[in-house]
Amino acid sequence: MFVLATAAVLLALLLAVVRAIRGPTVFDRVLAGNTVGTLAILLLASIGFLTGRPEFLDIGLTYGLLNLIGTFAVLKFFRHGDLAYDVDDDKEGKAWK
Amino acid sequence: MEIIADAISWVLIALGSFFLVSGAIGLIRMPDVYTRMHAASVIDTLGAMLLILGLIFQAGFTLLTLKLLFVIALLFFFGPVASHALAQAALHAGIEPILAEDRRAREVPAAQPPEPPGEHKGAPSA
Amino acid sequence: MRSLVLAIALFLFWLALSGHYTPFLLTIGLLCVALTVFVASRMLIVDDEGQPMELLLAAPAYWAWLYVEIAKSAVTVTRIILDPSLPISPTFTRVRASQKTTAGLATYANSITLTPGTITTGVENDILTVHAIIREGADDLEAGGMDKRVRQFEGDA
Numbered sequence: 001m002f003v004l005a006t007a008a009v010l011l012a013l014l015l016a017v018v019r020a021i022r023g024p025t026v027f028d029r030v031l032a033g034n035t036v037g038t039l040a041i042l043l044l045a046s047i048g049f050l051t052g053r054p055e056f057l058d059i060g061l062t063y064g065l066l067n068l069i070g071t072f073a074v075l076k077f078f079r080h081g082d083l084a085y086d087v088d089d090d091k092e093g094k095a096w097k
Numbered sequence: 098m099e100i101i102a103d104a105i106s107w108v109l110i111a112l113g114s115f116f117l118v119s120g121a122i123g124l125i126r127m128p129d130v131y132t133r134m135h136a137a138s139v140i141d142t143l144g145a146m147l148l149i150l151g152l153i154f155q156a157g158f159t160l161l162t163l164k165l166l167f168v169i170a171l172l173f174f175f176g177p178v179a180s181h182a183l184a185q186a187a188l189h190a191g192i193e194p195i196l197a198e199d200r201r202a203r204e205v206p207a208a209q210p211p212e213p214p215g216e217h218k219g220a221p222s223a
Numbered sequence: 224m225r226s227l228v229l230a231i232a233l234f235l236f237w238l239a240l241s242g243h244y245t246p247f248l249l250t251i252g253l254l255c256v257a258l259t260v261f262v263a264s265r266m267l268i269v270d271d272e273g274q275p276m277e278l279l280l281a282a283p284a285y286w287a288w289l290y291v292e293i294a295k296s297a298v299t300v301t302r303i304i305l306d307p308s309l310p311i312s313p314t315f316t317r318v319r320a321s322q323k324t325t326a327g328l329a330t331y332a333n334s335i336t337l338t339p340g341t342i343t344t345g346v347e348n349d350i351l352t353v354h355a356i357i358r359e360g361a362d363d364l365e366a367g368g369m370d371k372r373v374r375q376f377e378g379d380a
Contacts, residue, residue, distance in 0.1 A: 001107050005148055008114030012140065015121035019133070027130045027187040034179055035124065035137045039117070041168060042148055049152055057164045058240070061171065068175045072182060079186045116301060123304035131342070132313055135300055135356040138339040143297035146290070163239045177336035177343075184344040184354065197312035198358060 002050040009043045030074050037067030106154035113147030120144055130187050131194045134180055141176040145169070225269050228276045230260050275326035278376070285330075285376040292369070293338055300339040300356060313354065314361040320349045321370055327377035334369060 013036060020032035041060040048056030116139055123136025149165050156162050237252040238244075263269050271277070303310060322328045332343040332351055340360045345352040355361040363369075 001110050001151075005110050005114055005151070008117050009148075012117045012121035012144075015118075015125050019124045023130075025130060025187070025190075025192055027183060027190070027192065028133065031130060031133055031137055031183060032124065034183070035121075035140055038141050038145060038172060038176070041172070042117070042145055045149065045152055045165070045168065049155060054156070054161050054164075057161065057168065061164065061167060061240075064168065064171045064175070068179055071179045075182050075186045079189055116297065119301045119304050123300070126304060126309060127311070129313075131354050132311055132356055134342055135340050136304055138337070138342070139297050139300050139304075142293050142337060142339060146293075160239060160242050167236075167239070173337065174333075177333040180336050181332070181343055184342050188344055194315065194354065195313055196315060198314045198361075200314060200316040200361065201352065 002046050005046040006043065006050055009039050009046060013039045013043070026078055030071060030078075033074070034067065034071050037063065037071070040067075102154050102157075106151040109147050109151030109154065113144050113149075113151055116140070116144035116147060129195045130192060131184065134184060138176070138180060141172055141180075145172050225274055225276060226260050226264055229263065229269060229274055230256050233259055272325045275324075278326060278330075281376050285372070288372060289334055289337070292334075296341075296360070297339045303356065311356055312358045313356055314358050315344075316353050316355065316361040316365060318351050318353055318364050318367070318370070320346075320351055321374055322349075322377055324377060327373060330376070331370060331373040334373060335364065338369075 016032045016035045016039060020029050020036070023029045023032055041064050044056045044060035044063065048054045048060075120136050120138075120140035123139065124133055127133040127136050146169055149169050153162050153165050156165065233256045234252060237256065241248060241252065260269075263274075268274070320328050320331050322331055328346070328349070332346055335341050335343045335351065335353060340357065341353055341355045341364060343351050344354050353361065353364055355364070
């Protein structure tokens, strides 16, 4: 049954990667990347059970936290063109389109 | 007892796998980034939750269960935050959504006055 | 008081993740918790918005209700995805959030986003902009059932 879970996660991962490659806008790619992160947590969990080494879950938790930060960093970069933007610049910050 | 737990976790994992794959199919099929986010949220919520619940039934009551619950909590607290940031950034970048209907200009009704205490909607008045 | 609750929660978190209970590791854990609480209070985020402990008791009932909502709408979205004709009708709408506290408002906005089929794309004071994948999703939010439930959750606390 863990084989089924792992196979399903891998299939979903494949589709998400296809979207990341094809995605017309950068936001499609970020969305696909975020989904890949979620699926990686699930993959780590089910592989941990599959191989009888549930310690993988700790790696999964860490991965989830890093995934969130990574998504935000990329979004902030594409929204403001800068990771340390000034809030006052936000009004005219539509330089990137 | 063992068999029942196994059966339940089988069903949960199979259902979770189904939702994972169909969410990923939606990620491919949907026409624009906003609708794709709806498909992705099926993966993030129901698919992940069912799969992890299935794993919990396998783990029994150990520290592992707690860690799996933390994984669920992580996904449920941070998933919407990331989705919200993504949608806002996409709108900010001027990506127009495909819309069947745009009600953004609609008048939002004023806040309703709070209901009198002790009276609930749908409850027959005595 | 808030700091104390935060410290207890953080230490329980440490205990659950560590799984090793030697005096050395417990001491390290306590030190980490103390440092975290100190930094958090220096950052002034230990307030009713950053750490809404009043909501803690009412949370399980609300989560149970939310899980059911999520499951229902996830099934709806899955039906749409797997339907060969892809019957989507994306709709943008604005709804009013009637919550009194920022934590309640955040709960409402995140609950909308968490439910498959609806995403909060913007918050302006108490008006939320919501993108729904089908018209019915927008209609449901405009009817305000979830808003009422979140207000009740907030009021219970």
